Amino acid sequence: MKKSSSKSGQPLLSDVAAAAGVTLATASRALSGAYGVHPETRKRVVELAAQLNYKPNRFARGLVTGRSNVAGLIVSDICNPYFAEVARGVEDAAFASGLDILLCNSDQDSTKQMRYVNSLMEKRVEGIIMSSVANLTREEQSYIAESGLPVVLIDCFVKRNSFFSTVSADNELGGELAAECLLAHGHRHIVHFSGPGKHGNLFMRASGFLRAVRQFGRGAEASVVHGAHTLAGGYEMAKKLFHKLGRITAISTANDAVAFGVIKAAIEMGVRIPKDVSLIGFDDVEVAALVHPPLTTIRQSKHEMGVAAIEILLRHSASKDHTPEHRLLGVTLVERFSVSTLSPRK
Amino acid sequence: MKKSSSKSGQPLLSDVAAAAGVTLATASRALSGAYGVHPETRKRVVELAAQLNYKPNRFARGLVTGRSNVAGLIVSDICNPYFAEVARGVEDAAFASGLDILLCNSDQDSTKQMRYVNSLMEKRVEGIIMSSVANLTREEQSYIAESGLPVVLIDCFVKRNSFFSTVSADNELGGELAAECLLAHGHRHIVHFSGPGKHGNLFMRASGFLRAVRQFGRGAEASVVHGAHTLAGGYEMAKKLFHKLGRITAISTANDAVAFGVIKAAIEMGVRIPKDVSLIGFDDVEVAALVHPPLTTIRQSKHEMGVAAIEILLRHSASKDHTPEHRLLGVTLVERFSVSTLSPRK
DNA sequence: CTGAAAGCGCTTACAG
DNA sequence: CTGAAAGCGCTTACAG
Numbered sequence: 001m002k003k004s005s006s007k008s009g010q011p012l013l014s015d016v017a018a019a020a021g022v023t024l025a026t027a028s029r030a031l032s033g034a035y036g037v038h039p040e041t042r043k044r045v046v047e048l049a050a051q052l053n054y055k056p057n058r059f060a061r062g063l064v065t066g067r068s069n070v071a072g073l074i075v076s077d078i079c080n081p082y083f084a085e086v087a088r089g090v091e092d093a094a095f096a097s098g099l100d101i102l103l104c105n106s107d108q109d110s111t112k113q114m115r116y117v118n119s120l121m122e123k124r125v126e127g128i129i130m131s132s133v134a135n136l137t138r139e140e141q142s143y144i145a146e147s148g149l150p151v152v153l154i155d156c157f158v159k160r161n162s163f164f165s166t167v168s169a170d171n172e173l174g175g176e177l178a179a180e181c182l183l184a185h186g187h188r189h190i191v192h193f194s195g196p197g198k199h200g201n202l203f204m205r206a207s208g209f210l211r212a213v214r215q216f217g218r219g220a221e222a223s224v225v226h227g228a229h230t231l232a233g234g235y236e237m238a239k240k241l242f243h244k245l246g247r248i249t250a251i252s253t254a255n256d257a258v259a260f261g262v263i264k265a266a267i268e269m270g271v272r273i274p275k276d277v278s279l280i281g282f283d284d285v286e287v288a289a290l291v292h293p294p295l296t297t298i299r300q301s302k303h304e305m306g307v308a309a310i311e312i313l314l315r316h317s318a319s320k321d322h323t324p325e326h327r328l329l330g331v332t333l334v335e336r337f338s339v340s341t342l343s344p345r346k
Numbered sequence: 347m348k349k350s351s352s353k354s355g356q357p358l359l360s361d362v363a364a365a366a367g368v369t370l371a372t373a374s375r376a377l378s379g380a381y382g383v384h385p386e387t388r389k390r391v392v393e394l395a396a397q398l399n400y401k402p403n404r405f406a407r408g409l410v411t412g413r414s415n416v417a418g419l420i421v422s423d424i425c426n427p428y429f430a431e432v433a434r435g436v437e438d439a440a441f442a443s444g445l446d447i448l449l450c451n452s453d454q455d456s457t458k459q460m461r462y463v464n465s466l467m468e469k470r471v472e473g474i475i476m477s478s479v480a481n482l483t484r485e486e487q488s489y490i491a492e493s494g495l496p497v498v499l500i501d502c503f504v505k506r507n508s509f510f511s512t513v514s515a516d517n518e519l520g521g522e523l524a525a526e527c528l529l530a531h532g533h534r535h536i537v538h539f540s541g542p543g544k545h546g547n548l549f550m551r552a553s554g555f556l557r558a559v560r561q562f563g564r565g566a567e568a569s570v571v572h573g574a575h576t577l578a579g580g581y582e583m584a585k586k587l588f589h590k591l592g593r594i595t596a597i598s599t600a601n602d603a604v605a606f607g608v609i610k611a612a613i614e615m616g617v618r619i620p621k622d623v624s625l626i627g628f629d630d631v632e633v634a635a636l637v638h639p640p641l642t643t644i645r646q647s648k649h650e651m652g653v654a655a656i657e658i659l660l661r662h663s664a665s666k667d668h669t670p671e672h673r674l675l676g677v678t679l680v681e682r683f684s685v686s687t688l689s690p691r692k
Numbered sequence: 693c694t695g696a697a698a699g700c701g702c703t704t705a706c707a708g
Numbered sequence: 709c710t711g712a713a714a715g716c717g718c719t720t721a722c723a724g
Binding site for chain 1: 354355399401402403404405406408409412414416419423424425427430431433434437438441446447448449450451458464465467468469470489493494577606609610613632633635636637638639640
Binding site: 026038063066 | 694695696697699702
């Protein structure tokens with residue numbers, strides 16, 4: 001007697017039920033671990049399923065349960081080590097809970113991002129984690145919020161956000177720490193390379209930075225330059241600056257990627273760090289310790305942030321209560337060799 | 347009249363059909379772009395669907411079509427920039443074709459990897475792309491092959507592979523290029539830091555390397571050290587080596603991550619690169635240009651490899667012919683500042 | 693503890 | 709060009 005199976009050739013639950021001499025219902029219950037199945041029966045079904053290489057069709061299951069066991073993760077660009085580390089945290093926590101992750105690169109492009117959001121909704125994901133995404137318009141926010149899908153934003157400030165959970169580093173404090181470090185080393189003419197004007201969390205870093213200079217700088221001067229918050233952006237900003245450094249002795253950057261761009265420009269133009277200018281980054285990405293020179297920077301807990309995001313997502317997808325939850329994670333200064341000490345009266 | 351909708355609150359195709367005054371079948375055809383729908387009708391249906399925020403339930407569609415429009419991507423660790431760049435290529439090509447990507451980190455752990463494979467199969471993915479995965483046993487290979495799922499391996503050598511498509515860099519040539527570079531700079535006592543013994547593509551690099559030394563080295567000596575092919579592995583191997591450098595003047599590594607580990611150890615132990623030892627990597631990851639010193643390395647086309655993998659995957663998932671296809675991509679030497687020239691008779 | 697049956701929300705022959 | 713109906717492969721009340 002030939003075994004019946006789907007047109008795809010895959011064995012079906014009915015195949016294992018038949019083999020075990022029970023009905024579909026019992027086979028289903030045995031496999032799902034539900035109560036009310038005789039241990040013997042369960043054992044037989046489970047064994048047969050394994051033997052036949054039975055794989056439940058998730059479409060069918062999803063159609064009735066409404067659950068996908070998949071979460072969406074939208075990052076700007078997985079090639080940026082910062083996002084890679086966050087993604088790893090997300091993925092580790094997800095794996096531990098039996099969730100799979102759909103990866104999306106937005107490139108900070110809001111059209112692309114909304115295409116992904118819609119695609120994720122069609123796939124009935126359990127929720128969406130967005131890390132430093134393109135700015136959502138008010139309409140997009142409510143569009144997503146109304147869908148009822150749990151959303152958690154990682155290190156992504158949204159104005160008047162009443163919809164989404166967030167997990168962030170303490171960006172303002174980080175900015176302050178960076179400023180204090182530079183000040184403590186005697187720098188009094190400082191530039192902060194920030195992201196594009198409206199980028200929320202980078203704005204927090206800049207404002208923490210400026211506030212600390214104003215507060216503790218005893219007249220030290222700090223200015224902010226806006227650019228892309230990428231390696232390329234840092235490269236551009238640094239090229240321009242290096243042509244006329246003037247009295248500037250130190251650069252603080254919105255993130256390590258920008259700092260790497262500064263380093264690249266410095267190598268090309270023969271500017272020595274930290275002899276000619278000091279440099280401090282933000283993120284403490286793994287390679288920060290390996291660049292030339294090893295980068296002094298502000299560390300944030302990227303892996304933990306990913307893990308926290310999954311925790312919140314899971315809690316929300318399990319209940320109907322989606323009250324936003326906000327988590328703020330600490331930051332610390334890690335000193336390496338890109339900041340030099342200036343003699344008091346330069 | 348209240349609109350009927352699913353228990354999840356999402357509007358259904360029947361809602362838009364009703365609103366448009368047509369049947370389910372027509373609504374479905376209008377939305378799917380199939381032939382045989384009056385333009386006017388289609389227009390009406392499409393507009394209503396948009397207006398109602400209708401999102402097709404992919405479970406239902408998948409159940410009948412058998413297609414998911416999702417591909418699986420298994421990498422060792424997305425935090426390794428090499429995999430991040432490959433993943434980006436995969437993702438870009440996938441996005442262009444309307445495919446979504448399920449990201450899996452195997453950590454080179456074959457249990458974890460097989461758990462992922464099974465999970466991907468249950469989700470009826472269009473195929474699986476594996477990048478430098480844990481070694482598959484013969485049984486695992488046929489298990490996967492028998493499932494009929496298209497698989498493409500990226501830069502991952504499998505012994506006597508008759509099942510899976512592959513896209514690889516020309517690893518042997520890369521090894522040769524690295525050796526020739528070192529030889530040309532006068533080095534005659536060289537160590538190659540390879541991965542764990544059995545790792546296929548790294549083995550190719552090592553053997554290309556050794557062959558070139560033998561062939562063109564006029565008596566130069568090269569030895570191979572095996573370790574983890576990660577930053578940590580490179581760090582370990584370098585620490586050990588730096589304690590007794592002996593006559594060694596150059597190190598070649600299986601990949602850039604290992605080279606970064608060597609750099610880390612060098613910084614810690616006060617070994618100067620390239621003054622005390624020269625160093626050449628493999629991959630040409632973005633940050634290779636930024637480390638201390640900027641790394642001379644072998645470039646492979648990571649993004650292109652990801653794109654090629656999706657191309658093959660798509661072709662195979664569209665037809666029933668899964669004849670394995672093999673693609674070999676070129677490599678080039680990129681010289682930076684981590685290799686110094688030795689005087690002839692050291 | 694097990695079975696018979698309905699139903700999840702679509703797509704797709706088959707008629708007309 | 710459109711409709712009525714079957715069916716994709718499961719899970720889950722509802723009975724027994």
